Amino acid sequence: MAELSKFPAEDIDALIRNAELRSELEPYYDESIVQLNKSRLPLTVENDYLEMMLAWEVAPVLPIAQWFDPPLRPVHPAGLSQEELHDELMNLADLLYEKQIVLDFTEHLSDCELYLLICRDILPSREKMLAVRDGYLHWDCAGVDENQEIWLTYYATEEEREMWEEINERSAPYRLEVPYPRALPTDPN
Incomplete structure (x- = not known):
């Protein structure tokens, strides 16, 4: 127990969350997790990635x-x-x-x-x-x-x-102005 006290509580929480996420993702194990195992991401970034993967896997179509x-x-x-x-x-x-x-x-x-x-x-x-x-x-x-x-x-x-x-190897069609300009919502990024 003294060994764990050397780590900040946030790191311990992140490790626990990482184990939970990996456990939940076990049925969906594929090359994306294998690649993740080879990378050296900060644990919080890895957890964010795993959470997105899990959300994708369980989302209804x-x-x-x-x-x-x-x-x-x-x-x-x-x-x-x-x-x-x-x-x-x-x-x-x-x-x-x-x-x-x-x-x-x-x-x-x-x-x-x-x-x-x-x-x-x-x-x-x-x-x-x-x-x-x-x-x-x-x-x-x-x-x-x-x-x-x-x-x-x-x-x-x-x-x-x-x-x-x-x-x-041919000409593109003539450029024309759009006939119906409109302002629709766009991706802010």
């Missing part, structure tokens, strides 16, 4: 609409005026932001198109519902992975366009 209480059930846009649709869209964007979801590359879409994309693609999408998120979930509304034309036309920087042309 739910449709984003069910992350809300009550679950989100947006009204069909057909019965809304343009102003009502815009207000509903902004409300949905704010609600998603509260759950740390940001909508990227939206300004090529009309309010109705973006509203439908949220209702049809985002809200039913099954994602990990983390109690605490370290960052934001970014939703690519331009479908950059599937269709780079939209990104190149409206969002890519000149440098990105030149790089794309060099890699693809």
